[in-house]
Amino acid sequence: MAVNLDAFRGRRVLITGGAGMLGSTLAERLVELGAKVTVLDGMLPQYGGSRFNLSGIVERITFVQGDIRDRALVRTYVAGADYLFNLAAQVSYIDSNGDVFTDLDVNARGQLNLLEACRESGAHQRVVFSSSRFVYGRIEYNPVDERHPLNCLSIYGIHKLAAEKYHRFYSERYGLPTVSLRIANPYGPRQQMKHSRYGIVNWFIRLALDGEPLTIYGAGQQQRDYIYVSDVVEAFLIAALDDRAVGQVYNVGCGSGVRFREMAELVAEMIPGTTVQESPWNEGSYFVETGDYISDLTKIRKEIGWAPTVSLRDGIAKTIAFYRQHRAHYWSALVSCKASETAGRG
Ligand SMILES: NC(=O)c1ccc[n+]([C@@H]2O[C@H](COP(=O)([O-])OP(=O)(O)OC[C@H]3O[C@@H](n4cnc5c(N)ncnc54)[C@H](O)[C@@H]3O)[C@@H](O)[C@H]2O)c1
Secondary structure, three states: OOOOHHHHOOOEEEEEOOOOHHHHHHHHHHHHOOOEEEEEEOOOOOOOOOOHHHOOOHHHOEEEEOOOOOHHHHHHHHHOOOEEEEOOOOOOHHHHHHOHHHHHHHHHHHHHHHHHHHHHHOOOOEEEEEEEHHHOEOOOOOOEOOOOOOEOOOHHHHHHHHHHHHHHHHHHHHOOOEEEEEEOEEEOOOOOOOOOOOOHHHHHHHHHHOOOOEEEEOOOOOEEOEEEHHHHHHHHHHHHHOHHHOOOEEEEOOOOOEEHHHHHHHHHHHOOOOOEEEEOOOHHHHHHOOOOOOEOOHHHHHHHOOOOOOOHHHHHHHHHHHHHHHHHHOOOHHHOOOOOOOOOOO
């Protein structure tokens, strides 16, 4: 039976990383559903945390600027929660290979801080962990189901996998009801637009709005599974409420492959005057290139009844409309990164 999202009414919800793209969209939806929301976010400059992301709900939530690596702080806020959405992370797989210890600190030790705080509180919070398709690393077959080998190609993928296993361990050993979602390539309103080290659809939208060409590696034939932010948020909500999700991992994507060039051409079509150009692979990016990636959604559809609803065309249109209106809150032409940057391809 499908879960009833009204179950969140009056419940206390903690969202780590709640000022970022996924976290703030989740926070807004939970406020709409009548939950008492606390957002805990470190507002670290290189990621997507933004006060503007929370501007529509700031009066109706508790906002705490704090780091998941701060054990005492985490204890305080975890103890009072019925649900914990665990989204705070170092998000860039590229940065993870350059600064392995920050990734370890946030994406592994930070996760243990949260889980230990849950255990110590004895409150059996429902925990939803945002994992990533990067745990699969080099892809051996498509569509990728949850039994696909875990061939991590980045420190980020390795630590996301470790964190999934921590969540599973606390579920089995201490009865903490946890679930992990392996998210494909999310995009949409409220994503950071400062750099291209994650979030390539958004980055292309920024370039196009700035009148810059979109540069693709090789012929742009690699396939990706792009998932719109509101669809990911619904997956988080359902996974938190459905008892069948406890102890599980699920893929969250759109379930079909779109070629990189096709995505770029869609952005170009919707922002007239944009050109798409090719560039040879650079060594660093080639190493972390996973091969085509398409999520197999059979497990999540069957077990908890979630399915995506927003097409790539509609999602890109909504995202463009959002940044046309709110661009000044996300980037400024004067402090722009080198606009032709081609790093980071998700
Ligand atoms: N964006 C992607 O490409 C992608 C893909 C798969 C999975 N995910 C995962 O989804 C989650 C949310 O990502 P997003 O796309 O919303 O990115 P985002 O950058 O918009 O949000 C991440 C948030 O976490 C916060 N944060 C980072 N380190 C923190 C710390 N130590 N303590 C407290 N807060 C901290 C940041 O300030 C930011 O607001 C992350 O766990 C990420 O790994 C993202």
